[in-house]
Amino acid sequence: MVVFNGRLASIGRKDAFALVQRLGGEAADEGSSRTTMLVIGADGAGRGASRLAIADASVTGDKSRKLQRAEQVNARTPGQVHIVSEADFCDRGGLPPPEAPGHELYSVREIRELYPAVRDDHLRYLEKWRLIRIVARTNASRYYEFPDLAVIKQVRAELDEGRPFRAIVRTLVSQREGQLAFDFQPGRSSPAHPAKVVALQAQPKPRTADLGQVQPTPMDCQSNLAARYFSEGAGLDEGDVVQQEQAIGAYRQALVLDPTLVPALVNLANLHYARDELVEAQALYERAINLEPECFEAYFNLGNIQHDLGRFGDARECYQAAVQLNPGYADTHFYLAVTLEKLGRSQDARPHWRAYQELAPEGEWVALAKEFSE
Numbered sequence: 001m002v003v004f005n006g007r008l009a010s011i012g013r014k015d016a017f018a019l020v021q022r023l024g025g026e027a028a029d030e031g032s033s034r035t036t037m038l039v040i041g042a043d044g045a046g047r048g049a050s051r052l053a054i055a056d057a058s059v060t061g062d063k064s065r066k067l068q069r070a071e072q073v074n075a076r077t078p079g080q081v082h083i084v085s086e087a088d089f090c091d092r093g094g095l096p097p098p099e100a101p102g103h104e105l106y107s108v109r110e111i112r113e114l115y116p117a118v119r120d121d122h123l124r125y126l127e128k129w130r131l132i133r134i135v136a137r138t139n140a141s142r143y144y145e146f147p148d149l150a151v152i153k154q155v156r157a158e159l160d161e162g163r164p165f166r167a168i169v170r171t172l173v174s175q176r177e178g179q180l181a182f183d184f185q186p187g188r189s190s191p192a193h194p195a196k197v198v199a200l201q202a203q204p205k206p207r208t209a210d211l212g213q214v215q216p217t218p219m220d221c222q223s224n225l226a227a228r229y230f231s232e233g234a235g236l237d238e239g240d241v242v243q244q245e246q247a248i249g250a251y252r253q254a255l256v257l258d259p260t261l262v263p264a265l266v267n268l269a270n271l272h273y274a275r276d277e278l279v280e281a282q283a284l285y286e287r288a289i290n291l292e293p294e295c296f297e298a299y300f301n302l303g304n305i306q307h308d309l310g311r312f313g314d315a316r317e318c319y320q321a322a323v324q325l326n327p328g329y330a331d332t333h334f335y336l337a338v339t340l341e342k343l344g345r346s347q348d349a350r351p352h353w354r355a356y357q358e359l360a361p362e363g364e365w366v367a368l369a370k371e372f373s374e
Contacts, residue, residue: 006041
C-alpha cells in the first residue's frame with residue numbers, strides 16, 4: 001500500500017494513484033497497517049525540497065502525522081515502511097523527476113505566509129497585469145523571483161491602509177509604464193472644449209486736464225475698430241460652418257488693425273483647433289503667450305494640442321501653468337490629471353481628480369474622477 005504525504009510537484013494525486021495501480025500496487029490517502037511505502041511530496045517540506053525533503057523534515061522537526069506514524073512503525077519493525085522522496089518515486093515509476101525551483105524562488109504558500117493580506121486571487125491579478133511574473137510552475141504551486149516581493153510588499157502595505165485593490169493595481173501599472181492605454185482619450189476622440197475669450201477687458205485711459213480738447217489719435221481709432229471686429233467674431237464663432245468662416249475673417253481683420261490683440265489670437269486659434277488645424281492653432285496660442293504671459297486660455301488650449309500630439313510632458317507644463325493662473329477652472333484640473341496618469345504619476349494626479357470633483361460636482365467626468373482619486 002502506497003501513501004502520499006504533502007503536495008506532489010510533478011504529478012497530480014489522482015494520476016499518482018493511477019500510476020501505482022498500473023504498476024500492480026494500491027494507493028490510499030491515509031496510512032494503515034498495510035502501508036509499505038510513504039512518498040514525501042517535493043512541496044511538502046518547503047521551498048527547494050526534493051530528495052532532501054525527508055532529511056530536512058527530520059532535522060527541523062517539521063514532520064507530518066503520516067511521517068511520524070511511519071517512523072514509529074519502522075522503530076518497531078525496521079524496514080516495514082519505505083519512506084521515499086517524490087524524486088525516488090518518479091524514478092521508480094519512469095517519470096521525469098520533479099523540477100525543484102532554486103532557493104531564490106518563492107512559492108504562493110511562502111508569499112502568503114510573508115504577506116497574509118495578499119490573497120492568491122490578488123497574485124493572479126498582478127500576474128495578469130504583468131506586475132509580477134511566474135518563473136516556475138509545478139503541480140503544487142507557482143513560484144516567483146525575489147524582485148517581485150517588492151511589488152507584493154507594496155500591495156500589502158496599501159491594502160493595510162484600506163486602499164481598494166483595483167486602485168493599487170492602477171497605480172502600479174501607471175508607475176511602471178504610464179496610463180498610455182488610458183480608456184479616456186481627450187482631444188480628437190473626445191474634444192476638450194477650448195477656453196474662449198468672450199469679451200475684451202476695458203483698458204483704463206489716462207486722465208487729461210480737458211477731455212473736450214483731446215482729439216482721438218489714429219491709433220485709438222484702429223484699436224476701437226479692432227475691438228468691433230473682435231466682438232463681431234465672438235458673436236459668430238460658435239455658429240455653423242458659414243458663420244465660423246465669417247468669424248475667422250473678423251478675427252483676422254481685428255489682428256490686422258491690432259496685431260497685439262491677444263483675445264483675437266486665442267479665439268482664432270480655437271477655430272483652427274476645431275478644424276483640426278493644429279499647426280496653425282499652436283502658432284497662434286504661442287504668439288498669444290509671448291504677448292501676454294498670463295493668458296490662461298492660451299496655456300490651457302495649447303496644453304490640449306500638446307496632449308493630442310502625444311507630447312505629454314509639454315502638455316503637463318501648459319496645464320500646470322493654466323492651473324496656477326486660474327485654479328478655479330475645473331477642466332484644467334481634469335485634463336492635468338489625465339495627463340499625469342499617462343505619464344505614470346498617479347500620486348500627483350489625485351489632488352487634481354479631487355479638485356475637479358469639488359469644482360464640478362455635476363461635471364461630465366465626475367464618476368471617472370472619483371474612481372481615479374481613490
